[in-house]
Amino acid sequence: MRRRAILGYGAAGVGAVALMLFVGWWQVDGPGGPEPVGQRPVALTEMDFRLTDHEGNAVGPETLIGRPTMAFFGFTYCPDVCPTTLSDISGWLDDLGDEADEMNVVFITVDPERDTVETMAEYVGYFHPGIRGWTGPEEQIARVADGFHATYERLPTESGDYTMNHSASVFLFAASGRFVTMIDYHEPREFAVPKIRRALEEEMEGAT
Amino acid sequence: MKKYILTSTLAALLTLGGFSAPALAGPEDVVVENAWSRASIGMNRPGAAYMTIRNTGDEPVTLIGLTTPLAMMPEIHETKTNAEGVSSMNPAGEIAIAPGESVALEPGGLHAMLMRLQEPMTEGDTFPLTLLFDDGGEVTVEVPILGIAARGPED
Ligand SMILES: [Cu+2]
Numbered sequence: 001m002r003r004r005a006i007l008g009y010g011a012a013g014v015g016a017v018a019l020m021l022f023v024g025w026w027q028v029d030g031p032g033g034p035e036p037v038g039q040r041p042v043a044l045t046e047m048d049f050r051l052t053d054h055e056g057n058a059v060g061p062e063t064l065i066g067r068p069t070m071a072f073f074g075f076t077y078c079p080d081v082c083p084t085t086l087s088d089i090s091g092w093l094d095d096l097g098d099e100a101d102e103m104n105v106v107f108i109t110v111d112p113e114r115d116t117v118e119t120m121a122e123y124v125g126y127f128h129p130g131i132r133g134w135t136g137p138e139e140q141i142a143r144v145a146d147g148f149h150a151t152y153e154r155l156p157t158e159s160g161d162y163t164m165n166h167s168a169s170v171f172l173f174a175a176s177g178r179f180v181t182m183i184d185y186h187e188p189r190e191f192a193v194p195k196i197r198r199a200l201e202e203e204m205e206g207a208t
Numbered sequence: 209m210k211k212y213i214l215t216s217t218l219a220a221l222l223t224l225g226g227f228s229a230p231a232l233a234g235p236e237d238v239v240v241e242n243a244w245s246r247a248s249i250g251m252n253r254p255g256a257a258y259m260t261i262r263n264t265g266d267e268p269v270t271l272i273g274l275t276t277p278l279a280m281m282p283e284i285h286e287t288k289t290n291a292e293g294v295s296s297m298n299p300a301g302e303i304a305i306a307p308g309e310s311v312a313l314e315p316g317g318l319h320a321m322l323m324r325l326q327e328p329m330t331e332g333d334t335f336p337l338t339l340l341f342d343d344g345g346e347v348t349v350e351v352p353i354l355g356i357a358a359r360g361p362e363d
Contacts, residue, residue, distance in 0.1 A: 076249070079256040079322075080287050081295045083246055084315035087359045122249060126356040151294055158299075159254070159281050159323040168295035185289050186316050 040149060044069065044177035047147035051108070051136035054121035059134060061147070061177070068180075068199045069104040069173040073150055073166045075111035076123040081168050081185065088192070089170065090128035095193050099200060100130055108134045110152035110166045112141055174202040237265030240339070242361040243351045245322075248329040255279065255322035255329050257337060257351050258361070262310035270342040271303040271311075278335040280324035287316050297321070302342070315359070329353045 041047075047061040064071075070089065074082035086107065093100040107124060109115035112135050115123075120133030135141075145152060150167035157163050168185040172195060180199040183192045243259035255278075263269050274282035286300040300318055305311050313319050320337060322329075329335070331353055338348040354363050 077253045079246075079254045080285075080297060080315060080319050081289075083356060084359070087357045090357055091359065126249075151292070155296075157323065158283075161254075161323070163297060165294055165296040167293050168289055169293040182293070184293060185295060 041171055041173075041179045042147050042149075043179060044147075044173050046177075047144070049136070049140045049143040049147065051134045051140055051144070052117055054117060054124055054133035054135075056117055064104045064106070064173065065177050066175055067102060067104050068175050068196075068202070069106065070170055070196065070199070071104075071106045071108060071148070071173070072168075072170045073108050073110050073145070073148075073152060074168075075109050075164050075166070076115050076119055077111060077161075078164065085168065085170065085185065086124075086127045086131065088189070089131065091189060092192050092196060093128045093130050095189065096196060099197070100128075102200065103130075103196075105131045106134055107131055108141070108144055110141060110145070110164050111154075112136060112138055172196060172199040174199055176202075178202070237263060237267075238269055238339070238341070238345070238347050239264055240347055240349045243337070243349045244358065244361040244363075245320075245329060245335075245351050245353050246358050247331040247353050247356050248325060249356070251325040251328050253325075255325060256285075256315075257320040257322060258313045258315065259320070259349065259351070260310050260312050261305060261339065263305040263307055266307045268307060269305050269345070271305065271339055272342045273340040274320055274337060275340065276322065276335060276337045278326055278329070278337075279322035280326065281322075282337070283321050283323065284313075284318060285321040286318050289316070331355050 044061040044064050049060055051059050053059045072085060072089070074085060076082070089105065093105065105128070107120075109120060115135050117135060120135050124131050124133040148167070148171060152164055152166040154162050154164055170183040170192075172180045172182060174180050180202055181195050183195055239262040241260045241262065243257065245255055245257035248255050261271065271284065274284065276282050284300045284303060285297050287295055287297045289295045303311055303318070311318065333353045334350045335353065336348050337351050338346050340346055
């Protein structure tokens, strides 16, 4: 009796472990995977915002349609996460080589008060030449973040300044504007580059 | 008894010799390795510096603060990214390092946040950064300033 009970627990245990493994797979690699619930951006074709790129051109979601897009949020007064992400992206673009020329890469500021067009131009100039810097009025930035289901928040610092908390993931869209996947902050390059290729290939499938 | 040594002279010599300042604190208890930082654009933005701090002694050490002539408010910060992918940055407080353990200050985690720069951080320069420990010990490292797009001490 006691033994059977133990066997019973054993079977339940195996089942529980299998379930945990499945849940783990689902969350890590499977369809439940890298995008946290509720965090998926809508398609670029469903977004509506007006910004200015670092060369002074008027841009919006339609600017991105027709080529795959890599987009992310940050601000130029960010000492740690943003230069790291921009350096990572520069490295991914170097790895992609010519393929990188086929995509839009957009760095959107969440701190338009300090990140003027000129500031964005200087800042992106230090990274891969394919990276564009977009800024604009606060209410337009809010609309972009809405479409991406991204968040940002302004916080005072002890130095009397302020800093920004913000979504640090890199978002990938197909040329059609459809959201494909995201690259989480700190994701190793061996995962990031194949994800970018997936967004690039998605376009070709859509075109056939 | 914990021992610390001032390494600025050694590091300065190494820097002059063209090494990327491994900033060894020597054979004593606290060793700082692979220190690096990124160049700044002007003086209005905070800088960040990274390194590995190793406790080679047999007693715990606790890092309580930083000083540097480069910045009025240097502070150990920690970047955290939550389940929603949102990054935030906050003072890390005191950092205890157990005997034989090390703490890595690296992008996206702990960093020496250099607030209120007194001068721009120029690629190719170095600056002294002093780590303060709870027993009054200090270790000074000479931190190389790499390019804005640097990813690590080797860049
Ligand atoms: Cu910080």
